[in-house]
Amino acid sequence: MNYIGIDLGTSAVKLLLVDNSGNILNTISKEYPLFFPHPGWSEQRPEDWWAAVQAGVKELLACSDASLVKGIGVGGQMHGLVTLDENDEVIRPAILWNDGRTSEETDWLNNVIGKSWLSKHTANIAFAGFTAPKILWMHHNEPDNFARIRKIMLPKDYINYMLTGVHACDMSDASGMLLLDVENRCWSKEMMDICGVTEEQMPALFESYEVIGNVKPEISKLLGLSEDVSVVAGAGDNAAAAVGTGIVGEGGCNISLGTSGTLFISSERFGVDPNNALHAFCHADGGWHLMGCMLSAASCNKWLCEDILHTSDYSAEQASITDDKLGKNRVFFLPYLMGERSPINDTDARGTFIGLTMDSTRADMVQAVLEGVAFALRDSLEVAKDIGLKIDRSRLCGGGAKSPLWRKMLSNILDLPLDIPQTEEGPGYGAAMLAMVGTGAFESVAACAAALTSVKETVEPDPELSALYEERYSQFRQIYPALKGLFPKIK
Numbered sequence: 162m163n164y165i166g167i168d169l170g171t172s173a174v175k176l177l178l179v180d181n182s183g184n185i186l187n188t189i190s191k192e193y194p195l196f197f198p199h200p201g202w203s204e205q206r207p208e209d210w211w212a213a214v215q216a217g218v219k220e221l222l223a224c225s226d227a228s229l230v231k232g233i234g235v236g237g238q239m240h241g242l243v244t245l246d247e248n249d250e251v252i253r254p255a256i257l258w259n260d261g262r263t264s265e266e267t268d269w270l271n272n273v274i275g276k277s278w279l280s281k282h283t284a285n286i287a288f289a290g291f292t293a294p295k296i297l298w299m300h301h302n303e304p305d306n307f308a309r310i311r312k313i314m315l316p317k318d319y320i321n322y323m324l325t326g327v328h329a330c331d332m333s334d335a336s337g338m339l340l341l342d343v344e345n346r347c348w349s350k351e352m353m354d355i356c357g358v359t360e361e362q363m364p365a366l367f368e369s370y371e372v373i374g375n376v377k378p379e380i381s382k383l384l385g386l387s388e389d390v391s392v393v394a395g396a397g398d399n400a401a402a403a404v405g406t407g408i409v410g411e412g413g414c415n416i417s418l419g420t421s422g423t424l425f426i427s428s429e430r431f432g433v434d435p436n437n438a439l440h441a442f443c444h445a446d447g448g449w450h451l452m453g454c455m456l457s458a459a460s461c462n463k464w465l466c467e468d469i470l471h472t473s474d475y476s477a478e479q480a481s482i483t484d485d486k487l488g489k490n491r492v493f494f495l496p497y498l499m500g501e502r503s504p505i506n507d508t509d510a511r512g513t514f515i516g517l518t519m520d521s522t523r524a525d526m527v528q529a530v531l532e533g534v535a536f537a538l539r540d541s542l543e544v545a546k547d548i549g550l551k552i553d554r555s556r557l558c559g560g561g562a563k564s565p566l567w568r569k570m571l572s573n574i575l576d577l578p579l580d581i582p583q584t585e586e587g588p589g590y591g592a593a594m595l596a597m598v599g600t601g602a603f604e605s606v607a608a609c610a611a612a613l614t615s616v617k618e619t620v621e622p623d624p625e626l627s628a629l630y631e632e633r634y635s636q637f638r639q640i641y642p643a644l645k646g647l648f649p650k651i652k
Contacts, residue, residue, distance in 0.1 A: 162231040166593025169210060169237030169317050171420045176217040177586055179593040181602050183613035191217045201261035204254040207243050207319045214320055218384045227385045232596030233392045236401025236588030237317025239337040242295040245312040252306050255316060256295045259456050259499045261508040263294035270294060276437060282351050284343035284433050284441040289508045293339035296356045313362050317395050324392050325374035330364035331394035336442035343443055344431045367394035369445035370598040370606055393599035396445035398588040399423045399452060405591030406556040406582045407614030409446040409607050414552050418561030422458030422534060424541040426451045426550060438504035438544045445595060446606035453503035453541025458534050459561035461496045465530050479566045481524045488629025492516045492525045493637055494533035504544050509648040515640055531567050535574040536637040542575055554578040558587045572620040576627045580616040
């Protein structure tokens, strides 16, 4: 039998056709637009997602026997607010995970409702990207639209809804809404009351590997699928990526170097970072995880190369960054192009080059961007160490992980061995694995991960280079505190 894994990303949806041995039979990618209606805002049309998924599924199955498809799983960008009216029509464009408009609502939640209260009820504090502040923003700024809301969901849940007609969400994705009691895996009535929404407006909750329903007959016909194809609840992109790289159970670590950057630490037990710098979320395997998330990671390199340098040849831009230059760059870059989440939680923070001189080169700036992202991921690693977590190595996935240079920088800046998975398809592969579990091909997510994931190669840190980067990191850590007070004044 075959399975479809869908990765609903920020710039494109990627679809995988996978057999029950984990072999990838076909992949298709479909892009859709991203809108920035005001500085710091980020939106997409859910209808564009659905159109891309429909076209993608048809292409994915064009040269294969569609009757062999048994299950579908979706992993997707987290936190985005999708709202439907009584006619199941989208009310407004989705407000995305990297949208920074909710600073007032976030401040109100953290400082009036209180961080300790929020942590008690949801295991997290408010971040501008979370869904609850977006709901409050909509209530305050678009009251007519807010009054029309009948269904609230997350991006990948909209795809599941269009496939099945079932209004559902999984625990991992729901954790990022600031509306879930993460420890008890249920909606928080207290948080729903604060946001002015009811449980009837919220999706039914499932574990990521649980089947929520079958593809609707009319959609089966449209896509060329059998009507008995099952759809599982799926997972937030980071949890799905962790499943896809085999990071399940106790104590595993996965770093994702995608549009955003994440440090993901899995656990069989519920736990909270006392300082709430790391998110405490449910995992797709039925357990929990702690996660540090930076808003702009590989997107920083994309911005510099494509928007500033007007090239898409990333390898050529990195070619002149030779080994003798590593750990010695005098140019630094703060990767806060959309503000920042973990661990500083500052919507006003901005991307910044510092240390430029007359002899600074184009390559120095490219190198600074790559290193700046790695330094910012190190910030979350330091938080994990400070709360007593022992991380000896990590898996590495995401589009940025395809760069050998970036892998080397990251391994030495973090001073960790980085294991590169045999299959580097991240959330889409993990979503397909969840579909396998839900339809009975494997008895558990752990069993599926043990059977289908392995390491292709390992990037080891070099002690001398790590020591050079240790000095550079200590300098990097001083830049944001020095500029923090300036950022709010340069809007």
